Amino acid sequence: METERLIMRRWRESDREPFAALNADPQVMEFFPASLTRAESDSLVDRIEQGFDERGYGLWALEVRKTGEFIGFAGLAMQTFEAPFTPAVEVGWRLARPAWGHGYATEAGRRAIEHGFGEAGLEEIVSMTAVLNVRSQAVMRRLGMTRDPADDFAHPFLAEGNPLRPHVLYRIRP
Template identity: 35%
Template sequence: MKQLPSMTNTYLFETSRLGFRTWQNFDLDVFAAINADPEVMRFFQKPYTREETQAMMDRMQRLYEERGHCYFAVDLLDTKELIGTIGLGWKTFEADFTPCVDIGWRIGKKWWNQGLTSEGAQACLDFARQLGIKEVFSYATVTNHASIQVMKKIGMHFCYEFDYSELKDFPHLRQCTLYKIAL
């Protein structure tokens, strides 16, 4: 599915292959398709509906307005296709490491295994440094080996495993691994 280019084509920051921006209304169809894919969402409670995707995009816009960062919309620069999201969140759930800035990602299957997530995550850490953020956390279900590999690739260090309180009703997802990097 082709992504329509934004009218301004203005990115907050770029890598050699990726452009990072805030969310636009025209992102909904592509991002909803990514979020509806059971394989992409296998480490989440369930695939997202179109409405849940819109709510996530709206939350990210508010987070960007409040904190200057969010899980950004990420385009492949060559084609202007939306590949998914990579960025910085703000976590406040009950844990001994929260509240904290976290880094996370979700990209469509078409773009897996091309180094795009690691490239984008590294750019987000650089952006976090520019914002004066001193440390960033990331966590994933212990069986999400691809995400854990990205954490290691971008220089994050293992802290410990924990039971994620918001996944108490999902025993197969509840055990998570926590990584951290000082900036």
């Protein structure tokens, strides 16, 4: 898939090293429980690719069209953890710091949502993040997603008292 400035594609072996670097960056991973080791990052790529094989969509590797540079991922992921809104398909993104502030997450997220409602035939797409992550919440709003505070939840994978546990949920329908 493509956007004006990005190529959204399946993963290549050459993506693994820069992906591991961004997953090890404490600023990129600020709103996640921990940075990832190289092995954990590679395992994530393997799970993402498996999701493409199973569902026909997933978290596409992002490449800047002009330069061919790998900058992270954006796309659709199935969420099945225990929560009132699951199972659900989430639109999400993770970009290397040099790619921040260029509108890439919004551009790729918009294309992923189009794919979800078009080719994938989804009836709803959600997005979630820690309450503290105001940058991602701004992207969700730019994507036309809306938040009902009644949907906010405590992420079950995070311990009581963890400042990242309180999460917001945004939704969009076609």
